[in-house]
Amino acid sequence: MHLEKGKKRRWFETAFVVLIGWMFVRPSNDRDWSPDQAVLPSAEVRGDTVHIRNIRNFTYRTVTEYDIAYEDKDCRLSDLESLWYVVEPFSHWKGAAHAFLSFGFRGGGFMGISIEIRKEKGEKFSSLRGLFRQYELMYVIGDERDLVKLRSNYRKDSVYVYPVRAPREVIRRLFLSMVERANTLREKPEFYNTLTNTCTTNIVRHIHEFSPRRIPFSFKVLLPAYSDRLAYDLGLIDTDLTFEGARARHRINDAALLYAEHPDFSLKIREGFGTMRP
Numbered sequence: 001m002h003l004e005k006g007k008k009r010r011w012f013e014t015a016f017v018v019l020i021g022w023m024f025v026r027p028s029n030d031r032d033w034s035p036d037q038a039v040l041p042s043a044e045v046r047g048d049t050v051h052i053r054n055i056r057n058f059t060y061r062t063v064t065e066y067d068i069a070y071e072d073k074d075c076r077l078s079d080l081e082s083l084w085y086v087v088e089p090f091s092h093w094k095g096a097a098h099a100f101l102s103f104g105f106r107g108g109g110f111m112g113i114s115i116e117i118r119k120e121k122g123e124k125f126s127s128l129r130g131l132f133r134q135y136e137l138m139y140v141i142g143d144e145r146d147l148v149k150l151r152s153n154y155r156k157d158s159v160y161v162y163p164v165r166a167p168r169e170v171i172r173r174l175f176l177s178m179v180e181r182a183n184t185l186r187e188k189p190e191f192y193n194t195l196t197n198t199c200t201t202n203i204v205r206h207i208h209e210f211s212p213r214r215i216p217f218s219f220k221v222l223l224p225a226y227s228d229r230l231a232y233d234l235g236l237i238d239t240d241l242t243f244e245g246a247r248a249r250h251r252i253n254d255a256a257l258l259y260a261e262h263p264d265f266s267l268k269i270r271e272g273f274g275t276m277r278p
Contacts, residue, residue, distance in 0.1 A: 027189035041141040043179035056142035095223035112147040130194035139182035152256040
């Protein structure tokens, strides 16, 4: 009996120490990061021009083998014309997915902003660990030849690229909001949280900063594989098709494989969508 009480006491003491340690752990930008997430982007806004540093544009051979490449680029807010919602359902668990936004510019350029966990070397994502301050949060600003092809051509997940129905002014404000948050995370790192600080909850938060229309709380935000259905039901996806028809049309995997090395990759994967209007 005394041994059992001693074991219980030691268990509670250990749990208490772990809880106290968890409460006082702080996010950091100074860790041994995975090479694909070692560099944080930044942006400088100069009137109509946004100068973005460290735009990721890796060339992949496999998911874990790649040539590291970053670019700096000036883009003009007045050239922003379209917004795209990209959803990558994970094949191993129903409901789990990653989602990000891509911004289209006059002349055919596209730039994705993907909100992700920032992995240390050797780490893998766990939704359970994501509840307990195990990952920092980062914004990856990247070329679609990186952000889309990684998912469609190398991870072999289905990828859906949906045109979003939004005025140009809203698109420009959303872009500014996201690059400014990327700047903030360089100075004030945050922990990812599986329920409150994810890819989709942050997208919703950005939209709510300036849009009078609220996106209702829904499990479809917490389970991003269903988030395109929520966007469709809210009229945010620019299509006249049924949801099932829109999903079939906007799955880009076949085109991504066919045009993997094409210089106009982003335009090619959108051929046949039936709409390219801003």
